[in-house]
Each structure stands twice: as C-alpha cells, then as structure tokens.
Amino acid sequence: MTQLTDQQERTSKELVANTGNFQADAVFRLILRIAAVAVVSMLIWMALVVAGESLPSITKFGLGFLFDTNWDPNSDAFGGLSFVFGTLATAFIAMAFAVPVGLGIAIFLTEDFLPEQVLTPISFMVELLAAIPSVVYGLWGIFVMIPVLRPLEQGLSGGSSSGYSLFTAGVLLSIMVLPTVASISRDVLKSIPRSLRNASLALGATRWETIFRVMLPAGTSGIVGACVLALGRALGETMAVTMVIGNTAQIPNSPFAPGYTIAALLANEFGEASGGLHVSSLFFAGLLLFAVTLLINVLAEIFVRRVSLERQ
C-alpha cells in the first residue's frame, strides 16, 4: 500500500478539495430529476384530464363508441368508429408512400452515386419540407394537388370522387412525413460503421446485396424509429388533413370518398361544441387517438427489441 503513486495521491486530494463540486453535482442531479418528472407527470396529467372529461361519454356509450359510426350532435348520439377508421386509413396510405420513397432517398443520399456537392443541397431540400407549415400544405392541397389528383381519382372510382378524399389526405400526409423518414434513416445509415460495408464488399457481395442484406438490416431499429415518428405525425396531423379530407363521418366504400380523422374532428367541432355530451364525446375521441398512438409506439418498441434480440 506504500506504493501509492503521486498521481493517485494528487487525485484523491483534489477530490477532497473540490467538495464544492459535489454540491453542484447534487443540484444538477436534482434539476435533471425535476425535468424528467415534469415531463412524465405532464403526460400523465394530460391523459387524466382527457380521460376525466370524457367520463360522461364513456359511461353513456362505453365500448359501443368504438363500433358506432353515427355522429349526430342534434340527437346526442355519438360514435367514433368513422374517425378511428379515417385516422388509421390516412396514416396507412401516408406510410405506404412515405416509407419506400423516404428510405429510397436515404439510401440514395448515403451511397456514393453523386458527388457530395450535389447530395448536400438535395438532403437540405428534403429537410426543408419539414419546415413548411401544415396550413400551407393544406392550401397547396386544395389549389394544386386536388385538381391534379381529381381526374385520377374520378377515373379509379367511376366518376363519383370530388377529389376530397382519404386518398388525397393520405398522399398529402406522405409528403409531410417524408422528411422525417428520409432524414432520420439517412443518419442511421450513415452511422453504420464503414467496416461493415467494406467487409460485405470484400466477401464478394454486390452493391445491392450490401444495401439490402447488410446496411438495411443493420439499421432496422433506427429506421423503424424513424417510421414510428413519421406515423405519429401522420396520426395527429390536423390542419392540412381537415382541409382536404372532406370531413364526412362515414366508413367510405372507396379510398376516393371523403372521410374524417379524429384530429380533424376535434379541430372542427371543439370550438362550437355546446352541451356536455358533445364536448365529452370529443374528449373521448381524443382519448382514442391517445390510445392508438400509444399502442403503435408500444408495438414498434416490441418489434425493435425482438429484432435486436434476434441479431444477438
């Protein structure tokens, strides 16, 4: 023990001398703890308020709310099925377009197809899509996208479509969530060690085999994370969707017919809702949106864990 080096002795002395820093540490830890608790309790508080406000509707309609499409404030009859359906359907359409395209962009931007000077502006522009306010997307949807999509939708639906539809809303959403998918996936692919790719190429794999067999599987958890974030935005997007979806409470028989989402319903009816049951049913619909988002996040988490377990 006499072998205690100078170095060690000095360190321990410094530690004793710097007790002030220990206090700073404790304060810092406390601040962090408060911040963490604040975030969590905010979420719980919101959930409790929404659940509390929807109580009259829950007791009146119960689970039947989930299986009823009738929404008639005049006769105090409320059912949320058409809104849940519309929310899931538009988000599904959005993801069906955004994931392949976004992933394609991410692969394109991380492979050396083009020189860096060209790639940087492209990735910057993709990210810029995220900076456009959603009301601008909505206006663009009404004045540009619908006139373009209308002939297509009318052709596919036998002439009955007005252009305001689940499909239109889904396509608009896919553009809105594209930067989320593309830029996070790009970062994920970029962060995969070069040695992995080089090893694959050294074993004789082609570029495509490397991308699909090595790069994408290695980035799965990050890419799924990107998709979940994008899905969250697609589920909750309000303004742009309500401007192009047609706001009709029904389960349409075609994707080219108007529908309604939970977020759009809340935006449209909350301000003028009078009568306790109407307001309460709107809260109930909000609670469902909460539940749907939570469920999807949990499923994604389980999926990511399973994939990384398999890898190990």
Place this chain on the structure above:
Amino acid sequence: MQTKKWTRRAFATLAALIALTSPIAIQAANALDLNGAGATFPEPLYTKWFFEYNKKNPNVKINYQAIGSGGGINQITKKTVDFGASDAAMTDEELSKAPSKILMLPMTAGAVVITYNVPGVSSALKFDRETLAKIYRGRIVKWNDPKIAKDNPGVKLPDQSISVVRRADGSGTSFIFTNHLSAISPEWKRDVGSGKTVKWPIGIGAKGNDGVAAQVQQTPGSIGYIEYAYALSNKLPVATLQNLEGKFVSPSVDSISAALEGTKYPENLRAFIADPDGAASYPIVGLTWLLVYEKMDDSAKAAELTKFIDWALTDGQQYAKPLQYAPLPASLVKLVKQSVSQVK
C-alpha cells in the same frame, strides 16, 4: 472591446424603449379594459366598432377574441370575460347554467348566401324553396334537373353532378342555414334538424367560410353556403332565393333589413328569423347577440359597457352597411336599449 460596445448599445436601446413605453404604460393603467369573446361572424363589424369607440373614448379599450359562439357562451358563463357574443343566442339550458341572469342583446344581422360553380353559367341562378332543400338532402343530384331548370329559363345547365359543400366546423352560419332549411322543409326538420353542427345527409365538409369558398371555386359543379359579407368581398356568384311569399329575392343589405322589419321579437330578444315575412325579405338571415350579465360584478365596467352598447346601437349602426351587415330596425333598437338599461 467588441462585446463591451455591443452591451452598451443594447443598454441604450433598452433605456430608450423603457422611456418610450412608460407614458403608454401609465395611460393604460388609467384606461378601462373590457374583454369579450365569441362569434366570428360579426367580428369585422365589432372590430370596427371597438376601434371607432376607442378613438372617441380613449379611456375605454375593448378587446374581442373571435373564438366562436360556443366558446363565447362558455366564457361568459364562467365569467372569464365581461361580455360574450353568439350567433345562436343561448338556449334555455345554457342560460340556466349561468350563475345569474344573462341578457341577450341583438347587435346586427347578416345573411347566408348560396354560392356555386357551374361551368358555363354566369348569370345569377334562382332556387325555389323546395329545390334548395332537395339539393341539400341529396334528392336533386344533377344541375340540369327539371326543378332547377324551371326557375332558370334560358340558362344552359350542364348535365353534371351537384357537389354539395358545407361547413365542417361548428358555426353560426350553419345554424342560420339549417334553421332556414328546417323552416322550409318538414323532411329536413325531421331527418336533420338545425344546429351549429348537424348530421348532414350528403356533401363534403370544409373548414370556415374561406374553406367553403375555396372548395366551391376549385370544384366544378359545386354549391355551398357562406356569409354574405364574405361572398361579396370575394366577388363570388350568389343565388337568388325564394322567400315565404314566393318572391325571388337576391341578398342585399336592404333585403336583410326588410326581413328584420317583418319579424316579431319576444321579450328576451331571442328571435331566430328562420323564414321571414315580407315580399322584399331575403329568406336566410340571422341576428347576432352580445351576452351580458344583468348584474355585473364590476359597476364601473357595467357603466362603460352599457355606454358602448348604446353608442353601437345608435351612432355605431352607420358602420354596419359598408361592411355588409344590416342595421337594426328602429323598433328593435328601442327594445334592445330598454334591455341594456337594466344592466347594472
């Protein structure tokens, strides 16, 4: 050095700002603030009134948030504002939830008009009572339907589907419109009824007057209902409609005023003019109300608010017409003034 200079400049600016704003701050402390919230429909006129009134009475500043009639009713019930505003007045149930008696004071009136986008049609279309209700019930689905053609001789109507556009958000405009449809069509009254949000039999929902207008302009073959003032300022085509006496009348401030003249007002002044009398009356009109407690908590505020309402009912009415709101008839102004005089 650079930072020091910068800091000094920042301080100088700050000092100048404080020096500049302090007289205003002192003035604001003396002024009386009245806060209101509610209907979006009369907002342009209210804003004009508050601005003009403040010019004449710098000691009173009135703030108004156009959050919607439902929000206005909620806030006045909870007393978070000094006055509320609503296009649908208040129901008996809503009145009973308020802590004390609320007076409903009609301030101005407007109309709801039918706009459309029919390729090849440039003249004003006419719709009779039955046709209008049937279009909105989805019983008339083509523009060249004989029922439409009968009232529009000489107009070449296309063989195109009618695309019905309606409000998706709860609104006083929808309330006035569905109120009229309920009055002219027993089937509408039975199946749909009237309200700020109803279960529409058909149609595509758009958000706000601007949303309906944009959707109608963008969709060939569409028809929609919007506020008169909005249609006028955006130069949209408006339909001529048939009134109770069978006459076809186009919307104008005069034809709205005629509708107000022909109405009998109950003691609480809650009159929904669902289907006005009079040959010159435009059929779809509605009043909009201020909601004020008969006994206000703050007597100084009560005095200033009644002064303002008196002014709005007399001198203020001149600002209505340029903004396409109808001035109230003298008989109604008298009734409202009587009611306001009870505010303490």
